[in-house]
Amino acid sequence: MAILGRITVVGAFLADGRWQYHAAMTDLDRLLADIRACSHCAPQLPLGPRPVLIADARARLLIVGQAPGTRVHATGIPWNDPSGDRLRQWLDVDRDTFYDASRIAIVPMGFCYPGRGKSGDLPPRPECAPRWRAPLHALLPRIELTLLIGQYAQAWYLGRTMRPTLTETVADWARYGPDFLPLPHPSPRNQLWLRRNPWFEAEVVPELRRRVGPLLTR
Ligand code: SF4
Structure with a gap:
């Protein structure tokens, strides 16, 4: 040995x-096994614990979203829904590349489906990030760029440097490079936001592709 x-x-x-x-x-295998066995906030989870994430020590790109929806919960595959289709289109990658753990780590702010509120899915469970993110980051040493999708990821990673609104934070993307790139959620429900902010697809999506492409080569 x-x-x-x-x-x-x-x-x-x-x-x-x-x-x-x-x-x-x-160590990462062991940590992932611990996460997959986690039931820390089980009483608050309407469908029970089912942590959904992908992590491999070789990955150079990290995607941080919110929390699984019901479809992702059912399949156990992150971004396996129309939001994921749009995210892959923004990134200009196919499904095989997107789900290649040696290239892309997918670690949302909450690993389990948090349930539904009056205006859509609830926020990620607040117990999850403080419990798991630091040890996970310690075992993902090659990450060069982290995509911060939505307000919860941006609040966690950008802290006080976050702008008052998500729109302003995304518009100020150049401020957070080279480590972070804030993005809106690619949900079809954000269609209106995309129509109102055409600069995003004209300016930020090309920048996203320019920075992600080299990180996906082996
Ligand atoms: S949401 Fe996070 S803390 Fe809660 S049970 Fe799932 S993995 Fe554990």
């Missing part, structure tokens, strides 16, 4: 004398 960074390598000699090895669980 040998320790290589965070990976423990184990193996055994085969009958013909060759050494066969495989990588055992990494």
